[in-house]
Amino acid sequence: xxxxxxxxxxxxxxxxxxxxxxxxxxxxxxxxxxxxxxxxxxxxxxxxxxxxxxxxxxxxxxxxxxxxxxxxxxxxxxxxxxxxxxxxxxxxxxxxxxxxxxxxxxxxxxxxxxxxxxxxxxxxxxxxxxxxxxxxxxxxxxxxxxxxxxxxxxxxxxxxxxxxxxxxxxxxxxxxxxxxxxxxxxxxxxxxxxxxxxxxx
Numbered sequence: 124x125x126x127x128x129x130x131x132x133x134x135x136x137x138x139x140x141x142x143x144x145x146x147x148x149x150x151x152x153x154x155x156x157x158x159x160x161x162x163x164x165x166x167x168x169x170x171x172x173x174x175x176x177x178x179x180x181x182x183x184x185x186x187x188x189x190x191x192x193x194x195x196x197x198x199x200x201x202x203x204x205x206x207x208x209x210x211x212x213x214x215x216x217x218x219x220x221x222x223x224x225x226x227x228x229x230x231x232x233x234x235x236x237x238x239x240x241x242x243x244x245x246x247x248x249x250x251x252x253x254x255x256x257x258x259x260x261x262x263x264x265x266x267x268x269x270x271x272x273x274x275x276x277x278x279x280x281x282x283x284x285x286x287x288x289x290x291x292x293x294x295x296x297x298x299x300x301x302x303x304x305x306x307x308x309x310x311x312x313x314x315x316x317x318x319x320x321x322x323x324x
Contacts, residue, residue, distance in 0.1 A: 124153075130180035132165030133235040138176070140239050144248060155249045159277070160236060162257040163228020166218065172207050179215045181223065182291065186211050229259055240268045251310060253277070271309040277302050 126139045136158055144153060165180040177186055188203045205211065236252060236259075243250045244267065252270045256278040264270060281288070286298035 127159075128178055130165065130178045130183045131161060132167050132178060132180065133160055133163065133232045134166045135176065135178060136160065137235040137239050138167070141242065144243065144246070152246065153248060155251065156239075156243060157251045157253065158236075158239060159253045159255050160232060160257075161255045163225075163230075163232040163259075164219070164223035164257075166222075166231070168214065170205070170207070170211070173205050177205070177211055179218050181219055183215070184212060228257065229261065232257065232259055233262060236264075236268065251306075253306065271311065272306065280305070 126143070128135055128139075140156065140158070143151070144156065162180075165178065167176045167178045169175075170177045173188060175188065186205045186208055188205055240250050240252070250269060252264075252268055253272055254274070254276045256276045258274045258276050260274065278292070278294070280302060281294050281298045284298075284301070286294055286301070288294045288298075
């Protein structure tokens, strides 16, 4: 199941994991979680007027009411325009100006990675941790946090291999498929089996 959000944040990754994999609630346990961590300058807010989470990311101006069933069935993340668009844009400008700096983003990303992996470990849920971009360079992760690619970031990986992208820097399907194959070759085939095996011990 793909729970990715266009312009999604590390805060959103943890929230989605907590929603679907919360060890303190009756949830469907996944076979494995793949968390592709993103830039630290992003976040999200709960919009009481629209009754949904709104992602905040630099350059994002298309805020819409996302219809979950439509995403699951059709793979589309667009919906009706939100009613308070101007308010959200104004808040995003404030966020980018006062909060989206390198050090805050670094700490925010670290907290989300460590929190998600800690919660997953409580239920023996295997997690594969990857980086879309913005890898944390100044921290040595414990061995318990599985990072098969280390500090390799998807965007840098795609640049090095000459994949085409849009003017805004987004890569096309061919780059994503190639990166997925690259990951598959790097993941230890014993990792999944070893972690799932812990349940019966």
